[in-house]
Amino acid sequence: MKISTKGRYGLRAMVDLAVNSAVDHVALKSIAERQGISENYLEQVFSSLRKASLINSIKGAQGGYVLAKSAAGITVGDILRVLEGDLSVIDDKTAAGEQSNKTEACIKGAVWDSINASINEVVDGITLEKLVEDYKKMTKSEYHMFYI
């Protein structure tokens, strides 16, 4: 029932990228440093995100990454599904295999399907843009707290 580091790091990196790639593309190294994530490991995460067309890469020296579309058009669900696989609490194969059991079938209908639906509703309702706004508010308010 846990989200792995791939999902957590990936989401953080996407927020970081959205915040920092507003002007220009961003090298993975700088994201890894800011977020305290191993460069090699983050590469694997970005590889998945790129193949899923959530980010684009510019190769070669002075290359880097940018969002493939606007932050408003990318949801947390889009990101997590790429990195965690589908977000249902029971995987489809297991469900299909045990569907012949009446007890399991009835639990699936009442419990698993409801949990899945509610998780998807949450993650599909939060855009990267929203997270960027939250982040900016947070850093802005800390600035005031410090200087006033």
Add this chain to the structure above:
Amino acid sequence: MKISTKGRYGLRAMVDLAVNSAVDHVALKSIAERQGISENYLEQVFSSLRKASLINSIKGAQGGYVLAKSAAGITVGDILRVLEGDLSVIDDKTAAGEQSNKTEACIKGAVWDSINASINEVVDGITLEKLVEDYKKMTKSEYHMFYI
């Protein structure tokens, strides 16, 4: 992001127990047979459920298990928390360790906390009694479909 066999088997076994212990207590062996679960493995599951006071045991020959309280007083959340640990998608230690990271802190507030809340809302809103009713309806309707 998956619920393990402990949670799935445990929930099935609890529904089975609720259905079959209405009259008398039930031997683990019979539940294991009906549900197609290894007896030894189900023992470990029941050990946890007993220690959490969700079921009571009668030791010795002709012994067995019964629900510790009415099916209406036991929720899916009660059962899953015993068998899966807490149902949050990020465990507390991880969250605390990375809380100093501003990006992570803002993701936690907007994403992880929301997912956790929605999962808990679902599982705490479904009682074992509800599942038993569903199960009975299901078997009843199959009976009609077959004979009419």
Add this chain to the structure above:
DNA sequence: CCTTTTCCTACTAATCCTATAGGTTTTATT
């Protein structure tokens, strides 16, 4: 007693997670 059943603990094979390591290719800059 003897059998049934709960209760307890140790072990293991397999899988998944979390990286690490090191190389290849592409491209801007000098």
Add this chain to the structure above:
DNA sequence: AATAAAACCTATAGGATTAGTAGGAAAAGG
């Protein structure tokens, strides 16, 4: 053209977790 910076790719490995297996100890009914 050479160099360096960066993306891109693949293999491997240690550790943790999962999903069970195995076998015996203790309790209680007949």
